[in-house]
Amino acid sequence: MRRTLVSGSALFLLLALGCPPAADAQTRDDTLVYALQSDVDTWDPPNSVLREAIILGYHVFDHLAVRDLKTRRVVPNLALSWKALNDTTWEVKLRQGVKFHDGSPFTARDVKATFERVLDPTKKMTARGNHAKIKSVEIVDDHTVKFHTDGPYPIFVERLTALVMASEKVIKDKGHEWMQEHPIGTGPYKLVKWDRKHEHLLVRNDEYWGPKAPYKYVRIRIIPEQATQIAELISGGVDVIKAVPPDQIDVINKSGQARTASSPILRTAFLQLDQAARSGPNPFTDRRVRQAANLATDMDGIIKHVLNGLGDRVATAVNPMAFGFDAGLKPYKQDLAAAKKLLAEAGYPNGVDIVYNQGPPTVEPGLLQTDEAIVADLTKAGFRVKQNYVGDNTVFVARIKDSKAGPMFSFSWGYYSVFDADAILYDIFKCKETYAYYCNPAMDDLIIQGRSTLDQKKRAEVYAKAQKLAFDDAAYLFKWGLRGVWGISNRVDYQAPPDEVDRMFLVTPRKK
Amino acid sequence: MKRYALRQLLQLGVVVVGISMLAFAILHVIGDPVLLLLPLNAGKEEYERYHKLLGLDKPVYVQYWKFASRAVQGDFGKSWYTDTPAFTLVLERMPPTLYLTSAGLVAALLIALPLGILAALKRHSLVDNLCTMLAVAGQAMPIFWLGIMLIIVFAVRLKALPASGYGTWQHFLMPAFTLGAFLAPLTMRLVRSGVIEIMNMDYIRTARAKGVGENTVVVKHAFRNACIPIITVLGLQFGQLLGGAIVTETVFAWPGVATLTVESIRNQDFPVVQCAVVLLALIIVSVNFLVDMIVGLIDPRIRLG
Numbered sequence: 003m004r005r006t007l008v009s010g011s012a013l014f015l016l017l018a019l020g021c022p023p024a025a026d027a028q029t030r031d032d033t034l035v036y037a038l039q040s041d042v043d044t045w046d047p048p049n050s051v052l053r054e055a056i057i058l059g060y061h062v063f064d065h066l067a068v069r070d071l072k073t074r075r076v077v078p079n080l081a082l083s084w085k086a087l088n089d090t091t092w093e094v095k096l097r098q099g100v101k102f103h104d105g106s107p108f109t110a111r112d113v114k115a116t117f118e119r120v121l122d123p124t125k126k127m128t129a130r131g132n133h134a135k136i137k138s139v140e141i142v143d144d145h146t147v148k149f150h151t152d153g154p155y156p157i158f159v160e161r162l163t164a165l166v167m168a169s170e171k172v173i174k175d176k177g178h179e180w181m182q183e184h185p186i187g188t189g190p191y192k193l194v195k196w197d198r199k200h201e202h203l204l205v206r207n208d209e210y211w212g213p214k215a216p217y218k219y220v221r222i223r224i225i226p227e228q229a230t231q232i233a234e235l236i237s238g239g240v241d242v243i244k245a246v247p248p249d250q251i252d253v254i255n256k257s258g259q260a261r262t263a264s265s266p267i268l269r270t271a272f273l274q275l276d277q278a279a280r281s282g283p284n285p286f287t288d289r290r291v292r293q294a295a296n297l298a299t300d301m302d303g304i305i306k307h308v309l310n311g312l313g314d315r316v317a318t319a320v321n322p323m324a325f326g327f328d329a330g331l332k333p334y335k336q337d338l339a340a341a342k343k344l345l346a347e348a349g350y351p352n353g354v355d356i357v358y359n360q361g362p363p364t365v366e367p368g369l370l371q372t373d374e375a376i377v378a379d380l381t382k383a384g385f386r387v388k389q390n391y392v393g394d395n396t397v398f399v400a401r402i403k404d405s406k407a408g409p410m411f412s413f414s415w416g417y418y419s420v421f422d423a424d425a426i427l428y429d430i431f432k433c434k435e436t437y438a439y440y441c442n443p444a445m446d447d448l449i450i451q452g453r454s455t456l457d458q459k460k461r462a463e464v465y466a467k468a469q470k471l472a473f474d475d476a477a478y479l480f481k482w483g484l485r486g487v488w489g490i491s492n493r494v495d496y497q498a499p500p501d502e503v504d505r506m507f508l509v510t511p512r513k514k
Numbered sequence: 515m516k517r518y519a520l521r522q523l524l525q526l527g528v529v530v531v532g533i534s535m536l537a538f539a540i541l542h543v544i545g546d547p548v549l550l551l552l553p554l555n556a557g558k559e560e561y562e563r564y565h566k567l568l569g570l571d572k573p574v575y576v577q578y579w580k581f582a583s584r585a586v587q588g589d590f591g592k593s594w595y596t597d598t599p600a601f602t603l604v605l606e607r608m609p610p611t612l613y614l615t616s617a618g619l620v621a622a623l624l625i626a627l628p629l630g631i632l633a634a635l636k637r638h639s640l641v642d643n644l645c646t647m648l649a650v651a652g653q654a655m656p657i658f659w660l661g662i663m664l665i666i667v668f669a670v671r672l673k674a675l676p677a678s679g680y681g682t683w684q685h686f687l688m689p690a691f692t693l694g695a696f697l698a699p700l701t702m703r704l705v706r707s708g709v710i711e712i713m714n715m716d717y718i719r720t721a722r723a724k725g726v727g728e729n730t731v732v733v734k735h736a737f738r739n740a741c742i743p744i745i746t747v748l749g750l751q752f753g754q755l756l757g758g759a760i761v762t763e764t765v766f767a768w769p770g771v772a773t774l775t776v777e778s779i780r781n782q783d784f785p786v787v788q789c790a791v792v793l794l795a796l797i798i799v800s801v802n803f804l805v806d807m808i809v810g811l812i813d814p815r816i817r818l819g
Binding site (some may be wrong): 040043044049051052123126128129130131132155178179182183197198199200201223224225226227229230233234235236237238397400403418436 | 544546547549550551552553556557560563564565593594595596597598603606607662664665669670674676677678679680764766767769770773774777781
């Protein structure tokens with residue numbers, strides 16, 4: 003028996019130790035290591051809803067347009083220029099001399115094939131909804147295309163940043179299934195290998211049409227545990243990590259190995275109040291109760307003391323980085339006396355009972371801590387808040403969609419990276435939309451007006467009115483715009499991106 | 515022995531089918547996968563299109579029949595997220611988990627056997643008390659915490675080992691020890707009590723009376739008989755070990771099947787969850803079957819009873 007055990011153990015050890023894959027040829031100096039919390043499901047970005055897929059997509063593919071990280075405006079990329087010929091037709095001129103990783107040239111045929119693939123209703127492509135306003139794509143010549151849209155489509159240019167260009171040859175010859183694991187783009191890096199749930203290895207595309215990436219190799223490691231990511235960062239195993247929790251900032255900054263950087267990101271957080279009574283009659287159908295909630299809470303104090311300043315106070319849910327944001331509108335200031343008075347006027351002189359459905363902190367840093375502070379403030383004004391924590395995000399989101407999250411629940415919205423007020427107003431403030439617990443025909447009018455014209459000046463005016471209305475009507479309990487925190491090794495230089503898309507081709511060795 | 519084996523095998527089949535049904539039912543209860551597959555801003559039309567595409571518009575029993583009739587042929591369907599066969603996905607991630615659990619098992623035995631025997635032989639001494647303390651501490655320590663502590667000491671402070679990842683023998687040390695420390699305390703206590711019980715048996719006294727050396731008495735007579743409950747418990751603990759692997763894999767960024775399964779449950783990627791659950795159940799049940807067989811071989815009373 004003993005012999006069996008010993009030889010068995012030896013076999014296990016042998017098995018265990020005999021598996022390492024061959025070491026890679028790259029050296030530490032020409033390799034950049036980036037960590038992600040979870041892996042992508044596919045290398046076909048339009049077939050994924052994950053931010054990780056968007057991030058990886060930027061490295062291997064190109065978009066027709068991209069965001070300038072300094073001005074936050076959309077600027078040309080594979081498209082050189084665009085103009086609206088009329089309300090429903092856009093003409094786009096394409097860059098010449100661009101090559102896919104397989105050597106074939108990028109032309110108008112690829113643009114047409116890419117859009118047609120995503121728009122095909124028989125295909126399982128998750129990005130279809132984002133581009134469904136496009137009716138057809140017409141090839142004018144090798145480097146000019148026309149897009150025909152279903153009605154005016156003011157965020158057309160914004161949406162050009164949301165689809166990577168694939169090759170017509172690959173789409174037709176290789177097909178959907180092959181594309182899930184073999185990205186052939188025109189981007190600054192090429193995929194060398196993908197070891198699922200473990201790591202991706204990218205190598206620089208030396209034929210790239212734009213500026214060459216400083217690092218020859220990029221390793222993207224999947225490290226699910228945040229504490230492990232931070233340990234890797236300060237022990238030199240990883241160069242860039244994202245979504246650092248506020249309480250870990252000091253650990254990184256005092257390590258001498260790495261530092262943190264923060265940037266406002268295109269996501270606003272707020273508490274939805276069930277004004278539309280989707281979950282049944284509740285006190286928040288009365289505007290005075292909603293106003294009282296906004297007046298009861300000291301959001302500035304919470305940002306300063308609980309979030310260490312990592313938030314940007316907003317008057318409504320429209321993010322300061324979105325087109326149409328009205329900086330002139332000032333947020334609610336805490337006034338407990340006024341809040342109590344409004345509650346009394348609404349028929350609750352002795353306070354009111356409220357159930358608060360809280361979701362897990364999957365995207366919002368410090369959510370649980372700030373929630374406690376908000377509840378404490380609400381209590382002072384006479385809201386007797388019963389907290390109902392839903393620990394699973396799937397269950398929580400399903401409950402919201404099912405109209406079961408009222409009368410009050412935590413929420414944040416990431417705009418799908420469309421820097422435009424429409425990207426939150428339509429989804430969150432329009433009657434009967436999946437996530438909207440607010441319904442006001444006057445607001446619906448403004449939202450529809452805003453998306454029915456291509457005149458940006460007029461749109462800005464309409465959105466200013468919409469924000470004023472949301473504020474006066476205290477549509478929701480407004481919080482702040484979020485800030486992301488990155489951990490960056492002292493061996494590199496990197497600017498934290500406002501669109502939450504990390505671009506490793508912009509990382510440079512640190513100047514000594 | 516043959517009939518015994520046959521009966522065990524039959525039970526094995528029933529258990530696997532039962533588990534697959536249970537997993538299928540639970541998955542359908544916890545929520546709607548289409549909500550997760552599509553972007554938050556997808557409209558109703560998109561939602562219904564997806565329901566149809568995935569076959570979720572059919573009754574649950576029809577869905578299960580479709581799944582089961584394909585699964586017996588080894589076709590578990592394609593992952594809804596990656597569009598690759600679920601079987602390939604799970605199989606690809608199986609070796610790292612098997613390596614990790616095997617290494618964890620070896621680590622547990624390396625800790626538990628010597629300490630357990632030592633504690634039994636030096637009963638009520640300082641050594642025994644120290645071993646008991648170690649066992650209590652080991653049982654009380656969450657895997658998660660131990661893993662992070664090891665990383666802080668060996669990777670961040672001493673820079674002796676890589677903090678996380680997979681690929682070289684250095685990557686094995688901390689995860690294997692963490693998982694081993696999780697399994698070792700119980701095994702050690704069992705070894706100790708087993709050896710103590712057997713050391714009081716008549717045949718041990720006889721062996722000693724015959725003049726057999728103490729080492730031979732302990733190793734050949736006492737330990738060998740103490741092995742029966744240990745092997746049984748190790749077999750039963752294999753499921754626990756896979757549970758421990760989920761946490762260990764997460765802490766050490768180990769690309770195994772345990773994290774894949776948890777992630778797929780979160781995403782409600784039915785085909786992958788089904789495939790993983792069935793394969794893992796098969797492994798656990800097979801390990802238990804093997805244990806039964808080994809114990810039956812060692813101890814004739816069991817297979818006859």
